[in-house]
Amino acid sequence: MRRTLTAIVVVAMCAGMAQAAELAPDDVKFEDLAVGASLTGAPGNPEEGAKALANRSLGNCLACHVVSALSAEQFHGDVAPPLDGVADRWSEEELRAIVVDAKQVFSEETMMPGFYSLNVGKDVRKDLVGKTILTAQQVEDVVAYLATLKE
Ligand code: HEC
Secondary structure: OHHHHHHHHHHHHHHHHHHHHHOOOHOOOEEOOOOOOOOOOOOOOOHHHHHHHHHOOOOHHHHOOHHHHHHHOOOOOOOOOOOOOOHHOOOHHHHHHHHHOOOHHHHOOOOOOOOOOOOOOOOOOOEEEEEOOOOOHHHHHHHHOOOOOOO
16 A cells, blocks of 8 residues: 555656646747757657647647658648658757747748647637647657658
């Protein structure tokens, strides 16, 4: 019993520490259309990133973008440029900025949602106010995956 309790306390402390190292959405700094530092302070995991990118209730990136490397996933949209070779066009820091808040990189009018922004527009569903679509960890995972997309 005591050992279980200790384990729970240790896990809770680690979770707290991870939280503290994480940048809050309003604290993310854009410089020259790039976000230089990892939001979590650590590199992301590209395999998890591919999953978050394809997941309809997370990134749902395939609703708008084609990713040939994920051709096993169905229904890629084509309202946005294909993400094939995207790492040849943008640096990792620029890719992070695009995923965090595309409005700050392209324009206010872009269709692409800000995935780590609280500025998601007017008339937001009440349960979504103050929340981001992706967590800092998921943003880093997606960025790590995008960085693998070279021609
Ligand atoms: C609702 C549609 C939509 C969704 C969903 C979407 N995007 Fe986009 N994205 C766009 C559009 C449109 C552009 C082109 C820039 C513009 O015209 O605003 C773009 C541009 C980009 C670019 C730059 C591409 C290039 O070649 O220049 C990247 C990288 C990108 N998106 C990544 C993502 C990722 C990763 C996700 C999911 C986490 C995502 N997008 C979800 C619409 C979308």
